[in-house]
């Protein structure tokens with residue numbers, strides 16, 4: 035996993051090792067290695083700010099040390115780990131919904147990021163925790179997405195609340211919440227993918243939020259989104275509580291998780307790592323860092 039990221043870190047260690055001597059390390063000794071490293075981090079989908087933080091952390095650790103007396107590799111790995119320990123946060127989902135009687139959960143994000151699939155996975159996850167859920171087909175913009183949700187509902191034996199194509203999604207969500215309250219379920223509400231440019235869809239989403247007051251809103255981002263993720267976070271700024279990063283099974287870079295967490299300051303709740311219903315993992319920071327740096 036994350037082979038590209040690992041290779042980037044290894045390249046830096048090799049570069050630094052070959053450029054420092056037995057005396058104290060000075061900034062000039064590692065400057066060009068770090069510049070190359072920064073570019074490689076960017077290629078691994080790490081955002082510029084996050085890359086600069088990581089670089090600063092490494093610089094802070096290495097400068098003034100005597101090269102012969104320390105393992106460059108360990109120092110670099112530890113510096114990156116320390117920096118990411120600080121910027122990555124876990125989200126305790128079950129604790130977050132623990133005291134809420136009928137939690138209302140929204141899934142928002144760009145088209146194709148994995149909202150509908152993740153909603154179904156979360157329904158299955160809740161089922162494993164002994165919690166029943168209802169699905170709300172709040173993406174009334176794309177007809178196929180209602181069918182997609184219905185298929186998931188059938189496969190998981192869950193009720194799907196839907197109105198017609200181009201129906202008011204706020205009303206769909208409202209009915210879903212009502213059903214959840216009546217039947218003592220968790221309400222999982224899908225929404226249409228949208229971008230900042232879609233002013234109407236953005237207003238529609240605002241209305242859905244105002245009418246239905248979700249307890250938790252997840253922003254679903256595609257692990258392969260790369261630098262695009264910064265745009266997506268901006269579009270949904272202030273509208274979500276935690277992140278879900280999908281398609282980790284086909285991402286060898288890992289940078290999207292780092293950028294999304296660093297740029298939004300929000301915790302990461304789950305990682306999606308496949309197409310099956312149980313391919314949803316609670317985000318475990320230590321495990322992620324072990325896989326990234328091992």
Ligand SMILES: Nc1nc2c(ncn2[C@@H]2O[C@H](COP(=O)(O)OP(=O)(O)O)[C@@H](O)[C@H]2O)c(=O)[nH]1
Pocket residue numbers: 143144145146147148149150151152227254280281282283284305306307308309313
């Ligand atoms: N490999 C992989 N594919 C995923 C994952 N999550 C979603 N997908 C796929 O990504 C595509 C878009 O997902 P969808 O849920 O329709 O996205 P939405 O437009 O945000 O609702 C679908 O083909 C999903 O099967 C994941 O964790 N891993």
Ligand SMILES: [Mg+2]
Pocket residue numbers: 149150151173179224225
């Ligand atoms: Mg969808």
